[in-house]
Amino acid sequence: MKASTGASEISRRGFVGSALAGMAALSAKAAAETPAAATPFRDPYVYRFKIGDLEAFSISDCNLGFREGLGLMWPEEDRPKMKEAMQQHGERLDSLPLYVNVLVIRSGNDVALFDAGFGKGGNPQMGWLNDGLAAVGISPDQVTAGFLSHAHSDHLNGFVHQGKPAFPNAKIYLLEDELKFWRSPEPDFSKSKRDKGQIPGMIKEVRSHFDTLQENLRPVTDGTEVLGGIVRIEAAPGHTDGHACFRIRSGNDELLHLMDLAHHHLLMFADPDWTIAFDHDPVTAVVTRKKYWNEAVEKRTRCYAFHLPWPGLGHIMQDGQTYRWWAERWSWGA
Template sequence: MEDLSRRGFVGTALAGMAALTAKAAAQQPAEPKAFRDPFVYRFKIGELEAFSISDCDLRLGEGLDLMWPVEERPKMKEEMVRHGERAGPLPLYVNILVVRSGSDVLLFDAGFGKGNNPKMGWLQEGLAAVGISPDQVTAGFLSHAHADHLNGFVHQGKPAFPNAVVYLLEEELAFWRADKPDFSKSKRNQNQIPGMIKEVRGHFDTLQEKLRPVKDGTEVLGGLVRIESAPGHTDGHACFRIRSGDAELLHLMDLAHHHLLMFADPNWTIAFDHDPVVAVATRKKYWTEVTGKHTRCYGFHLPWPGLGHIVTEDDGYRWATEAWAWG
């Protein structure tokens, strides 16, 4: 009996200690949970919170047949082999940049939009993962009106982000609204162009009240974003410079469609460019600037999460991916 009483006392004491420990732990502030998501990457631009959201997992089946000039394709293949790249279809990354600044949520292009293909249109799911609802997006930035950039701004015939204005360059809007948009210099499949024009105009009609066409160099949101003309891929193609304090991020948009080919030789172009000659000149201009200033960059079509720097290498350049730092 004495042994049982002793054991009962010890058990009661241990239970009391456990309760006190649990109560003390409950009173301590919870440690912030590290954010990790397989297709959403959180990072900082100065004091700004930013996210890179992957919108798809696709391949361009035409491979190097999409690249120009034709006579340079053997050299392109050599570069691919030298860097251990796969032959065949080229990867199509679609990285959506989202920036949160106080009560403002900024969206830089909107991807393909939700459709029947489960391998694309992931933006809305990514926003939900970080607690952002469509009505919380206050500003959209459209670099150009190709489907992988524009379509996600529209959902079921309505603006996908009902409280967001959408900034774009005046030249981009004018190009698609022209009687006959000029694709005479493009290597794109000409059979696809009429349907593409019709789709873009339809989306612009849906977004008409939201569109805010601006001039080159316009700064919005107190200088947080500068909208810069970077023509060639389209007439009104834009890059975006995001600033917070001393920190700067240059969004390259479609100045590069591949992490190797547009850097090893900036003269190499892709069939989707509306004016390849102008696209090359624009690319060279930016590559010269960012290597000279060591500017941090973000690429829409570069390997997710799309952050890095452009560095010189031999007679060309190289995309140097920024090391991941999960927050």
């Protein structure tokens, strides 16, 4: 999904803007001097947790919102129901929040990113990923794998910096269908509700980034497993043709990365038929979402979400005939 960089808002993390660089340096120094297992790690936009034996981090990449609010949600005739649901739960109606949570896992000598956010630019409200990596002692050249769910700017752009790969040693895995879509002569946006005026520029930007990353890209098929079976790449089409979810396993633990199956912590669960304008194929997106929601409920799968409130960990619960996102409690001792 793509957000206007002018749509920034002040949030609970806004007050730390001028202090982020200093805090990152202090965190890195502390990590170097003290064994990680001995001291709880606390950071205002980096959250450490475990997936089995894997060390994992959730890094917030931005503080933005969509001023269009429910104007981005479809079907249009259901917006009164959406408004009612939002009001019942005390949600703001003037905008929709845009959380961008980047999952990072560390296994032996491997460091893997699951999408890379917006990338650092002129807006201090976005592009925080590298600061978060520095806070936990990870430099760009130490990243060995990148997983790209789809090529919208908040997922792809952070893999490129100043015309070069931002993580030069990383193999970047994505589904063949995603690469094929953007490389096709005329990518098909006929089913999408997004602003059609943005599309030519978006296509040009994606193709340019793919050119930059050409040597790093590793197109794969549905069900491919990498990093010794730790990560399984699964086709989850609808948001884009080659949109992917990721299943991370370690020991008896599993984490399902939902990526862009949900863009709001209430709306896509209160009614899975509700879609967002950024979906390329809304009908297919609904089918895919229901499939994953049903599975996650049945198996009680721990989930991670790119666009739900940071740090993005939780479970999907059955709520009568519909669903609910149940955020996992924070544990700062990990």
